[in-house]
Amino acid sequence: MNLVMQNYPDKFTEESKLEIEALLEHCLDGLGESSEKFLATLFIRAIRKHIGPTTIDEHIYLKRYEVPQIELFNVLIQQFPFVRYSHSIVNQTIADIVQGESTVTILDIGIGQGIQIVNLLERLKRVSGLRKVVVIGVEPFEDALNYAGELINSINYPYNVEFIPVCSFIEAIDFAEIGNMVEAAGGPLIVNESLALHHIQHLNDRHKVIQSVRALNPKAFFLTEPNVDHFEPDFFRRFQNCYNHFYHIFQVIDQLPVGVKEKNGLKLFFGREIEDVIGGSDHERFEKHEPSFRWVEKLTVGGFKMVNGFKGVPDDMGYGIKVDYDAFNGCLGFRFKTETIISLIHAECI
Amino acid sequence: MEIFTHENAVLTYDPETLELLQTWKGYVPTELFRQVIDATVEHVRKHKVVFLISDTSGQKVVSSSDAEYAASVMKVMIENGLKAMAFVIPENVFTKFSLKKFSDAGHGDVVAYFDSLTDARKWGELMTSKDR
Numbered sequence: 001m002n003l004v005m006q007n008y009p010d011k012f013t014e015e016s017k018l019e020i021e022a023l024l025e026h027c028l029d030g031l032g033e034s035s036e037k038f039l040a041t042l043f044i045r046a047i048r049k050h051i052g053p054t055t056i057d058e059h060i061y062l063k064r065y066e067v068p069q070i071e072l073f074n075v076l077i078q079q080f081p082f083v084r085y086s087h088s089i090v091n092q093t094i095a096d097i098v099q100g101e102s103t104v105t106i107l108d109i110g111i112g113q114g115i116q117i118v119n120l121l122e123r124l125k126r127v128s129g130l131r132k133v134v135v136i137g138v139e140p141f142e143d144a145l146n147y148a149g150e151l152i153n154s155i156n157y158p159y160n161v162e163f164i165p166v167c168s169f170i171e172a173i174d175f176a177e178i179g180n181m182v183e184a185a186g187g188p189l190i191v192n193e194s195l196a197l198h199h200i201q202h203l204n205d206r207h208k209v210i211q212s213v214r215a216l217n218p219k220a221f222f223l224t225e226p227n228v229d230h231f232e233p234d235f236f237r238r239f240q241n242c243y244n245h246f247y248h249i250f251q252v253i254d255q256l257p258v259g260v261k262e263k264n265g266l267k268l269f270f271g272r273e274i275e276d277v278i279g280g281s282d283h284e285r286f287e288k289h290e291p292s293f294r295w296v297e298k299l300t301v302g303g304f305k306m307v308n309g310f311k312g313v314p315d316d317m318g319y320g321i322k323v324d325y326d327a328f329n330g331c332l333g334f335r336f337k338t339e340t341i342i343s344l345i346h347a348e349c350i
Numbered sequence: 351m352e353i354f355t356h357e358n359a360v361l362t363y364d365p366e367t368l369e370l371l372q373t374w375k376g377y378v379p380t381e382l383f384r385q386v387i388d389a390t391v392e393h394v395r396k397h398k399v400v401f402l403i404s405d406t407s408g409q410k411v412v413s414s415s416d417a418e419y420a421a422s423v424m425k426v427m428i429e430n431g432l433k434a435m436a437f438v439i440p441e442n443v444f445t446k447f448s449l450k451k452f453s454d455a456g457h458g459d460v461v462a463y464f465d466s467l468t469d470a471r472k473w474g475e476l477m478t479s480k481d482r
Binding site for chain 1: 377379410411412413414444447448450451
């Protein structure tokens with residue numbers, strides 16, 4: 001892949017294009033059985049527009065690994081350990097924090113289709129004395145938000161549930177209005193974001209959002225974010241960070257107890273992220289992950305302190321994944337070999 | 351004697367051993383590549399050649415269509431008396447990929463791959479001793 005990096009974005013000669021073509025052809029032979037080949041193909045696809053057309057169309061080969069979105073979603077939620085355990089640990093910790101409360105307000109930033117919140121509401125059934133939960137769900141995609149509302153309302157709870165949908169990007173939201181909602185709802189406020197804040201494009205907006213959350217005076221603020229620097233403007237560094245991150249993720253995918261079809265479907269799913277991270281110009285990119293220590297820095301500047309109050313951390317997550325609390329950086333990291341793939345942060349107001 | 355000379359490709363014929371040697375160097379664009387292949391076929395047609403060596407050790411990447419082109423002329427060379435062909439395998443990984451394209455095209459019984467020109471020649475002598 002060094003070849004691709006050396007020639008990006010406009011130094012591709014006839015010779016280097018042929019080399020990439022030869023590499024691509026090599027990768028496409030046995031694509032489904034090799035993570036390295038799959039990853040290299042996804043990287044070449046991601047910067048295809050800079051290389052220009054060759055005689056090989058990798059899209060045709062990759063298309064055969066497409067899996068319906070709903071099947072992938074189930075694999076991600078149920079089998080992919082980074083998603084499954086991050087949801088479960090955060091939810092269990094929230095349930096622990098709200099013990100003894102009669103009313104709780106949850107601000108879910110990037111609620112998506114509501115999978116994590118529904119699991120949390122299930123877990124809150126075990127909280128004795130809980131009478132009312134208000135969920136403020138923020139999500140820019142209306143279809144997902146509607147789905148989340150339907151999902152939440154389709155379940156019976158031993159307490160009252162009020163769902164307030166807010167269709168917006170978090171950085172565009174009127175936090176004064178959110179503050180009014182929180183005040184009207186009553187009870188302690190818990191703020192949760194899972195894989196959402198890295199979509200905020202500009203650093204100053206990230207700071208503003210964190211400071212706005214702080215102004216709501218939450219009892220706890222949970223962040224779940226990939227621990228990788230894709231905010232990096234330098235292409236070569238970003239490329240290396242991206243390759244290293246997904247190389248490790250693909251090795252975990254290879255161990256999942258699902259079929260080859262699902263494994264390759266998942267890799268293809270992550271291919272869209274790779275395409276965003278290295279394929280787009282800086283202003284087009286959406287997946288601007290930052291390492292956890294940078295989120296911790298922003299939280300600290302914003303008036304939070306990090307705490308290690310995580311509950312339900314498994315002794316053994318399987319697949320060779322280690323879960324350790326990094327006291328120096330203030331986060332719980334899910335580490336595979338040398339790469340901490342994802343981090344959970346538990347922050348409280350100072 | 352040299353029958354084709356270019357800084358990136360030299361074609362040498364030894365009338366005593368009936369060996370034709372292609373020596374490739376660096377990146378060889380399609381036009382030049384096919385010129386050398388055509389010159390090879392032409393020479394095999396017009397002279398007695400029993401053993402062909404393609405020394406790709408210093409060659410850079412070859413396009414898959416060029417590799418296929420080279421593979422496609424094997425039949426006509428065998429029909430014109432060629433008994434064996436040896437490749438001296440490239441150091442460049444991309445050229446190795448290209449070579450695989452050639453080997454995938456078949457002719458496995460008369461084509462072999464070696465790390466050095468010396469080893470290729472030893473094998474060639476064994477394969478063609480009764481034809482020389």
